[in-house]
Structures are given as C-alpha cells and as structure tokens.
Amino acid sequence: MSAAAPNLLEALDVRKEFGGLVAVNDVDFSIPAGAIVSLIGPNGAGKTTFFNMLTGVYQPTRGKIFFDGTDVTGKPPHAITKLGIGRTFQNIRLFQQMTSLENVLVGMHARLHGGIVRSVLRTPGIRREERKASDHARELLALCSLKDRDEDLSRNLPYGDQRRLEVARALATEPKLLLLDEPTAGMNPQETAEFTAFVGELRTKRNLTVLMIEHDMKVVMGISDRVTVLDYGEKIAEGPPKEIQTDERVIEAYLGKAATA
Amino acid sequence: METPAGQPDGRTRGKSALGGASGIGEAWRRVPQRIRTLLPLVIVVFLAALYPSVVDSLRGLSVIGDFFPQVSSMVIILVFTMMAVGLNIVVGYAGLLDLGYVAFYAAGAYMAGWFASGQFEQVSFHLGSVGIDREATGIHVSLWLVLIMAGLFTAFVGILIGLPTLRLRGDYLAIVTLGFGEIIPQFVRNADNLKGFDLTNGTFGINPIDSPGFGEGLNGSLGLPLSFQASFDREKLFYFTILALLLFTVFCSVRLRDSRLGRAWIAIREDETAAAAMGVPLMRTKTWSYALGAFFGGIAGAFYASFKSGAFPSEFYFNISVFLLCMVILGGMGSVWGVIAGGVLLGWLNIEGLAVIGDRFNDAAGTNIEITKYQFGIYGLIIVLMMLFRPIGLIPEGRRKRELEEGVRDEPMLEGRG
Numbered sequence: 181m182s183a184a185a186p187n188l189l190e191a192l193d194v195r196k197e198f199g200g201l202v203a204v205n206d207v208d209f210s211i212p213a214g215a216i217v218s219l220i221g222p223n224g225a226g227k228t229t230f231f232n233m234l235t236g237v238y239q240p241t242r243g244k245i246f247f248d249g250t251d252v253t254g255k256p257p258h259a260i261t262k263l264g265i266g267r268t269f270q271n272i273r274l275f276q277q278m279t280s281l282e283n284v285l286v287g288m289h290a291r292l293h294g295g296i297v298r299s300v301l302r303t304p305g306i307r308r309e310e311r312k313a314s315d316h317a318r319e320l321l322a323l324c325s326l327k328d329r330d331e332d333l334s335r336n337l338p339y340g341d342q343r344r345l346e347v348a349r350a351l352a353t354e355p356k357l358l359l360l361d362e363p364t365a366g367m368n369p370q371e372t373a374e375f376t377a378f379v380g381e382l383r384t385k386r387n388l389t390v391l392m393i394e395h396d397m398k399v400v401m402g403i404s405d406r407v408t409v410l411d412y413g414e415k416i417a418e419g420p421p422k423e424i425q426t427d428e429r430v431i432e433a434y435l436g437k438a439a440t441a
Numbered sequence: 442m443e444t445p446a447g448q449p450d451g452r453t454r455g456k457s458a459l460g461g462a463s464g465i466g467e468a469w470r471r472v473p474q475r476i477r478t479l480l481p482l483v484i485v486v487f488l489a490a491l492y493p494s495v496v497d498s499l500r501g502l503s504v505i506g507d508f509f510p511q512v513s514s515m516v517i518i519l520v521f522t523m524m525a526v527g528l529n530i531v532v533g534y535a536g537l538l539d540l541g542y543v544a545f546y547a548a549g550a551y552m553a554g555w556f557a558s559g560q561f562e563q564v565s566f567h568l569g570s571v572g573i574d575r576e577a578t579g580i581h582v583s584l585w586l587v588l589i590m591a592g593l594f595t596a597f598v599g600i601l602i603g604l605p606t607l608r609l610r611g612d613y614l615a616i617v618t619l620g621f622g623e624i625i626p627q628f629v630r631n632a633d634n635l636k637g638f639d640l641t642n643g644t645f646g647i648n649p650i651d652s653p654g655f656g657e658g659l660n661g662s663l664g665l666p667l668s669f670q671a672s673f674d675r676e677k678l679f680y681f682t683i684l685a686l687l688l689f690t691v692f693c694s695v696r697l698r699d700s701r702l703g704r705a706w707i708a709i710r711e712d713e714t715a716a717a718a719m720g721v722p723l724m725r726t727k728t729w730s731y732a733l734g735a736f737f738g739g740i741a742g743a744f745y746a747s748f749k750s751g752a753f754p755s756e757f758y759f760n761i762s763v764f765l766l767c768m769v770i771l772g773g774m775g776s777v778w779g780v781i782a783g784g785v786l787l788g789w790l791n792i793e794g795l796a797v798i799g800d801r802f803n804d805a806a807g808t809n810i811e812i813t814k815y816q817f818g819i820y821g822l823i824i825v826l827m828m829l830f831r832p833i834g835l836i837p838e839g840r841r842k843r844e845l846e847e848g849v850r851d852e853p854m855l856e857g858r859g
Binding site: 235236237256257258259261262267269273274275276277278282285286287289290291292294296299300301302306310349350352353 | 692693696697700701702704705707708711712714715716717718719720721722723729733840
C-alpha cells in the first residue's frame with residue numbers, strides 16, 4: 181500500500197471510540213518521508229480525532245501508531261513532540277498573553293536544557309542557551325514572515341499572522357513531521373495561496389514531512405502528494421489528488437449519492 | 442496598554458525578551474528599564490534593613506506611632522510573606538489553585554522539631570548546634586542546616602502530594618489539596634504513638650526548638666552572635682535572617698519566572714493542551730511548581746518554628762492556607778511585588794493592625810467592640826471588595842491582568858493524563 185519511500189509515520193488499524201460512538205474505525209494510514217499528505221473528509225468524519233491520536237492527546241481504543249520506527253501509541257503529547265511531531269491547532273491555541281517570541285520559545289521547551297538551579301544562578305551556560313534560543317526563535321519568526329512582530333502579544337496579531345505564528349511555534353519543536361489542522365481556515369484566497377506556497381517551501385527547505393487536514397480543495401489538490409479521505413470514521417479512499425478527484429465514493433461522501441448517479 | 446512597551450510594570454517582561462536587541466535606541470531604552478526595575482527593590486530593602494534601628498522612634502510618634510509593628514511582629518509578617526511568595530509560584534505562575542499550603546508550613550516546622558530539639562530523647566546527636574549543652578539528648582543539628590533540610594524535605598512532600606493530585610484540574614485540584622492540608626495536621630496531632638514511637642508529641646507539639654547562631658568560632662573571630670536565643674538582640678537577629686530569607690525567595694522566584702521553566706508554567710496556565718503539544722511535560726512541570734512552592738514554605742515553616750521555639754499542631758489549620766491565598770490574591774496573582782505588598786498588609790492586620798485599628802475605632806466611637814474577633818470576617822470582606830473593585834490585585838502582573846480582563850482558554854482536551 182505504501183510508496184517506495186520509507187514511511188515516517190504508520191498507523192495500523194487505529195480505532196477510537198467515545199462511548200458508543202466510533203469516531204475512527206480501524207484506519208490504516210501511512211505517511212512517506214518527505215511527502216505532503218492531506219487528510220480530508222466531511223465535517224465529523226474523524227479527522228481531528230485521528231490527528232489527536234497521532235499527537236497523543238487521545239489514546240487509541242485499539243491499534244498501533246509508529247513514528248520514525250518508534251511505537252508512540254499511548255505516549256503523552258510532550259513525549260511525541262519530543263520525538264519529532266509538531267502540530268498546529270484548528271482553532272488557534274496560541275499563548276495569548278505571551279509575545280510572539282515567547283510563544284516560539286515555549287515551543288523550544290523540549291530542545292532546551294535550562295535546569296532549575298542553573299536558571300536561578302543564571303550561569304553563563306544558561307545565558308548562552310537563552311540567547312541562542314532567542315536568536316533561533318527570531319529566525320523562525322522571520323521565516324514565517326513575522327519579522328518585527330516578536331515583541332507583539334500573540335493575541336494582538338492579525339488572524340493570518342496568528343496562523344503563521346502557530347506554524348513558527350510548531351517549527352520550534354524541531355519536528356520531522358508537521359501536522360497542520362486546517363491551516364488556511366478563515367484565510368482569504370490570497371493569504372491561502374501564500375500559505376500554500378509557504379508549506380511547499382518548508383518541505384523543501386527544512387526537509388519536512390507534512391500532514392494536513394484541509395477543507396480547501398484548491399490547497400489540497402495543489403500541494404498534496406497523496407490524499408486520504410475519511411468519512412464516518414472510515415478510510416474510504418487514498419491516492420494521488422487526481423485519482424481522489426474522480427473517486428466515486430469520495431464524491432458521494434461530499435455531495436451525496438445523486439451526484440454520482 | 443496593549444503593547445509590551447506600555448506595560449504597567451517593567452519587571453513582567455522576561456529578560457529573554459530583551460536579549461539581542463540591536464541599535465543604540467534599544468540600548469538606551471534598556472538602561473532606565475533596569476534602573477526602574479531595581480530602584481524600588483533597593484529602596485525597600487534599605488528601608489527594611491533600617492527598620493529595627495528606627496522602630497522605637499517611629500513607635501514613639503503621636504497618632505501614627507501605633508501603626509508601626511514591633512520587630513517581633515515584623516518577623517512573623519515576613520515569615521508569612523515568604524510563604525505567600527512561595528505559594529505564588531504554584532498559584533500565580535502555574536495557575537494551580539492550592540488550598541493546602543499549610544501542609545508545607547507544618548512539614549517545615551516539624552523538620553525543625555525533629556532535627557533541632559530534644560524530641561528524640563533516645564538519642565543524643567549534635568551537629569553544629571549552638572547554645573545547647575553537649576550532654577543534652579535529642580537531635581541538635583545546626584539550624585542553618587535544618588532550614589535547608591526542611592526546604593528539601595518539604596519539596597519532597599510537595600512532590601508526593603503532587604503526583605496523585607496534579608492530574609486534576611481547577612476545582613478538583615483545589616478540593617484534593619484542601620484534603621491534604623487537613624490530613625497532615627491530623628497526622629501530626631495523632632503521631633505521638635506510632636507503634637510506641639513518639640514522632641510528633643501529639644497535641645502538645647514539640648518545644649523548645651533550638652535557635653540559629655554562629656557558634657563560638659565565628660563569634661570569636663567575626664563577632665557574629667553565638668546564639669540568637671541568648672542574644673539581647675534576639676528579635677533583630679531573627680528579623681534580619683527572615684529578611685534575607687525573603688530576599689532569597691524573591692530572587693529565586695523572579696529568576697525562575699524568567700527561565701525556561703517559568704515560561705512553561707505560564708504556558709500551562711494559559712493553555713494546558715497547547716503547552717503539552719509544544720513539548721512541555723505537564724505532570725513534571727506542575728510538580729516542579731509544587732515542589733518549589735513547598736521548598737520555600739518549608740524553610741519559612743522551620744524558621745518560624747525556631748523563632749517561636751516550638752511546633753504546635755494547633756497552628757496548622759486550613760485558615761492559614763486561606764490566609765496565604767488571600768495575600769496572593771490581594772497583592773496580585775503572579776506578581777512578586779504584589780504578593781509582598783499583600784503579605785505585609787494582611788500579615789500586619791493579623792498581628793497588630795486590626796487591634797490598633799479596633800482600639801482607635803473604639804476610642805472614637807466610644808464603643809467596646811473586639812475587632813480582632815472578627816478578623817476572618819474582615820479579611821473576607823477585604824477580598825470581596827477587592828474582587829468587586831480591583832480583581833487584579835494591588836500591584837498586578839501585566840500578563841495576569843489581561844487574563845483576568847479577558848479570560849483564558851482552557852478547555853479540557855486531554856484525557857485526564859499528562
């Protein structure tokens with residue numbers, strides 16, 4: 181089922197039940213290293229639930245998730261982040277009372293070492309680490325077109341910038357795999373186009389693998405190497421964008437049965 | 442007010458936010474900022490250090506003289522202020538409502554009781570203790586060491602309490618901490634016969650507890666006091682010691698706030714789920730806030746036990762936890778200056794202030810009301826009034842202020858684990 185490239189992430193038979201509701205129904209899923217994969221599906225199809233299992237927010241009821249050769253099933257979110265999965269949130273979850281810079285610095289948490297005693301003493305080592313971290317954070321902000329925004333409180337940023345700050349913060353965790361949950365939601369067409377180009381750039385420049393949930397078909401079809409479609413918690417299709425566009429079950433799921441007749 | 446530059450309080454900005462600023466203009470702006478940060482501290486410390494020498498003249502003033510607390514009262518005020526600054530790490534920085542802080546006070550006090558008194562008469566162990574007969578039974582460790590031991594032990598207790606409780610959120614956490622705050626004094630009260638072993642001397646408590654001092658060597662060479670207890674300046678010595686301890690607490694607490702750990706605390710306070718997704722280990726980070734908050738509570742507790750020369754279970758009531766929390770809320774959660782102001786104000790009211798104000802009131806109105814009887818009612822009223830008119834506290838932290846004005850996003854999303 182997978183391409184020639186080794187898979188960075190592999191989910192085997194993953195299932196999530198909330199009480200009697202099966203949100204994700206025995207889904208097999210993989211992401212080849214270096215690819216941009218999109219996860220699409222109608223509202224309530226289980227996309228975000230699936231995302232949350234990959235990042236450790238939810239524990240799968242059944243099934244296994246492997247990332248970069250490690251079994252990450254049931255690991256807490258911070259451990260998964262440390263292994264190299266960075267994410268953004270569908271409804272922006274920045275630390276609103278922190279500046280952009282501080283937001284990015286929190287993202288570096290797992291990559292910094294500053295212990296308690298050394299922080300209190302503010303040893304030269306700590307100063308150096310903090311200075312390096314700030315410099316690196318500014319670079320990431322600049323990369324995400326947020327130059328000169330580092331001292332702004334994140335909640336005062338315009339909407340598009342907040343989305344980009346979420347990406348900068350996720351990049352600060354030094355991910356191998358970047359998960360974007362509806363990154364272009366609420367953006368105007370121009371912002372969306374810019375953002376799409378930006379994601380493509382990230383992949384090549386930073387050697388990232390990207391998984392995104394996206395509703396904007398233009399984005400999905402334009403940038404993805406592969407698209408996976410969920411409907412009612414089940415994987416109904418998977419393949420290159422061109423195939424997905426003509427897949428009957430997909431059209432049915434989105435537009436109803438009449439559309440395919 | 443919305444831009445960082447216009448923040449009401451320069452200290453609230455982490456140093457990291459300033460590092461690497463370029464250009465002369467930036468550098469120029471940095472100078473007054475630092476002075477603005479340090480100047481109030483220098484003035485306050487200077488006045489505080491001067492206080493014991495001028496207190497007699499101040500108290501001699503007509504009309505306002507009574508409002509200046511005695512040095513011995515100041516010691517107690519500063520002890521509680523130190524505990525409040527410790528509690529602020531838990532409540533103010535990490536946003537965890539702890540209603541059982543008294544447990545840490547008790548743990549610290551009993552550490553002094555165990556390691557600096559004649560409680561364990563089965564043994565006779567002396568280590569650097571001062572002013573104690575070498576033949577005396579019990580464990581007598583130098584009180585300076587005991588302070589450190591008490592801090593470490595209490596931090597350990599904090600971790601023990603934290604591990605099962607910190608998975609809870611908000612109200613649930615508050616209730617469980619409340620439970621622990623009750624369990625520990627009850628344990629202390631009943632631990633005078635653990636299979637025949639007297640650990641705490643029950644309701645009678647442990648006394649006398651040794652006093653700090655510098656011993657004969659330093660007394661002879663540097664003229665430092667042999668033992669605080671035996672000195673004519675006993676109160677003054679304790680006062681300077683607690684002032685130093687408080688400064689130490691403030692220093693550590695500010696440095697921690699501006700560190701990697703402090704950022705993680707604030708991130709957790711603002712949005713746990715996002716913090717976890719950014720690689721912040723929730724349990725460990727919260728437990729550290731607990732342990733560090735406890736650390737300072739333990740030191741303060743041990744010091745206070747030594748000052749009073751006793752540790753009594755009747756002092757470790759829920760009231761104390763609430764009282765400390767009031768100090769934090771009154772001053773401004775998360776703001777170190779605020780908590781100091783709140784601590785000193787409420788501490789003073791508790792020890793002398795209310796009685797003085799009550800007397801004044803009675804004199805003026807010709808009544809005979811014992812105002813101090815209503816102290817907790819009055820503190821309650823103060824908190825209610827604060828919540829109505831200035832919920833952000835006396836000296837608010839900039840960030841916290843905005844949170845209170847706009848609310849935080851903290852929808853539970855994790856499945857009860859971290």
